[in-house]
Amino acid sequence: MNSPKKKIVIVGAGFAGLNAAILLGRNRLSVTLIDKNNYHLFQPLLYQVATGFLAPGDIAGPIRSAVARYQTVRVIQAEVCDFDSAMKIVHTTNGSYPYDLLIVASGATHSYFGNDHWAAHAPGLKSIEDAIEIRSRVLKAFEDAERCNDQEARAKLLTFVVIGGGPTGVELAGALAELARGTLKGEFRNFDLRDVRILLVEGNGRLLSSMHESTSAYARTTLERLGVEVLNETMVVGIEGDALRVSTSGQEQQIGARTVVWAAGVQASGLAKALSRQTGATLDSSGRIAVGPDLSIPNYPEIFVLGDMALTKGRDGTALPGIAPVAIQQGGYIARLIIQRCAGKEGKPFRYLDKGMMAVIGRGRAVAESWKFRLKGFPAWVAWAFIHIYYLIEFQNKFVVFFHWAWNYLTNKRGSRLITR
């Protein structure tokens, strides 16, 4: 069905797209890899950039250097605007690119569930720019508090709210607590760091609701020990400049807070809509495209959708989560499928091998679940650190990240506390 001469266009160099490009390039297939950024982003560590622990460059490696050795792969920095599924063309801000096979994997963005005006007051955490913005807001709140002599205003400056108790929210809240209670110790003269409040707001009855109940309980206890106030069964009703209204089991209250971070909802990249317009593919409530067993769009066997943009089901029939392992496996699957079809063979449907989930709660504290195993505390943190360093291996960053970690663990200092304009 496919020959090596076929043009494969990949949109998005995240975990899915980059992995597919590398494997296809290794087999000398002709690939055009398009991304709006010049770097691949290691999203699972974004919260560490947002809290000043890692530098942006530590978790972002140039796409070009990742595929440099594969002569048949070219990288184009451009933003995709639309597709033409009849003419088989991808339109970008910088030219159009024809394809024989199209792989779309441009990820997800935050969703404010219809309250897009919250975005200005409660930025989400999906891109390097998001992380730098949150880092600046957090550090600036402390700077402003140092100069502020009005007690009420200062209390607002020293209150940080994270909305959403999934892995990202838990990791963010834990990292903020360690920043406030540890890293910044002794640096301010005008207030006591014990006045800092960090709240974690979760609509569900427990944190990390996709993990085991005992894991949720451990996460809560550990966060509380770090000084995080956990509000379960609490919905956000409104967010303004320096306050938010929440409703806990029907009871409303106002929380004065200058810094609010959104880690509650995601939706597929806007390109899913563009694809759906072209192909009639169905979108779910999160904007994801329902794909077939081979990750292609129904009736468009030449278009594949991967990663956070795709609605794929696991063995138990529930949708696969939007996490790196799913994207990486899908990228590898698509590459092998295309190679098999080149050889005239038909591939098997995609099956996700669930290796588990993990979340870091603080310095040397994490939770991890894999099959029947559940790890907590330091052993989970060590497992987490090794897995993440392993995955960073593609880029030079493993050494730097490792030393940042080691240094942080020993001293609780932070490497990248810049407020940039």
Added chain:
Amino acid sequence: MNSPKKKIVIVGAGFAGLNAAILLGRNRLSVTLIDKNNYHLFQPLLYQVATGFLAPGDIAGPIRSAVARYQTVRVIQAEVCDFDSAMKIVHTTNGSYPYDLLIVASGATHSYFGNDHWAAHAPGLKSIEDAIEIRSRVLKAFEDAERCNDQEARAKLLTFVVIGGGPTGVELAGALAELARGTLKGEFRNFDLRDVRILLVEGNGRLLSSMHESTSAYARTTLERLGVEVLNETMVVGIEGDALRVSTSGQEQQIGARTVVWAAGVQASGLAKALSRQTGATLDSSGRIAVGPDLSIPNYPEIFVLGDMALTKGRDGTALPGIAPVAIQQGGYIARLIIQRCAGKEGKPFRYLDKGMMAVIGRGRAVAESWKFRLKGFPAWVAWAFIHIYYLIEFQNKFVVFFHWAWNYLTNKRGSRLITR
């Protein structure tokens, strides 16, 4: 004359201001350290951020953590707008701060010698934001060239011009050459990296004119071996969007180039003017304040000006250069002077101990001069690396920077190649 109760305000946490604050804090004197940024910047390594080798956070450490242990030092993030030398008050964007003793050390910015409209086309390199801007422009030029099929336009994209053959210009040109000839090797499909042109434009007859002639000659030869075209006795006449006009010994020519970096001239921070308006202090042609032998403004013994903002003379009567060692020594001098005066003693005039100058030309190549000694090549580079790591010791960054360097030296890869928006 001074008691420990006296309020000392320091404007600027560069080499001079931060060093003074640390020494004064160590002696339990009351210090308010004001800076518009929350970080101290290690300016000598800015060119490595601009060329994607180091991350911004690697060369910028939080001011607060540098002085955290000195309880009498408070740090205020604010931008100084003006001074009131009669009332002894510093006015900032975030409140006013009274002083008994004032130390102003807010550094320098670029000077376009009356051609400020060049700034948009030829950014200078003085701040983190400058470095990120230049990095984005350089990397984006390569990205654009990969998509560009018009040969003339591509030639412009692949031409980089550095204006100014002092240490910064030499280091930038060398780092750009290594980026283009080494780091990016094998990453582009649409052009040959040998088509990249890097020009270094210098008005003087030789590079590094403040160093020995043999050093200048070595720098030129080494840069040329790296593929840099050196234009001596060449003045810039005009800079537009994608071209600049230069005049070499009276003969004009046009050079097509999308990326131009300005490393030619500096002038003192605008606060020098504000101080001069208040105190009647004289400014030289670079906007520096002529200070007395104890670095104070004539008739204002309570106001000291340090670092790049001050016009101070060496033993031979020439003005001291705007380099880190001068600023560091002046910061230390002022702190000791104030401490001596607190004890009722009068201090000696400031004397600069000239330890020499150095500049890096490329990977493992540098020049250094100290007293009668002149080092070139790898030994100079080793000396440079050790001295710079030593000075980074105040912050955590020494390990990270060291590993970046070691890694770069072994692999010629780069850690921080982000195009951010």
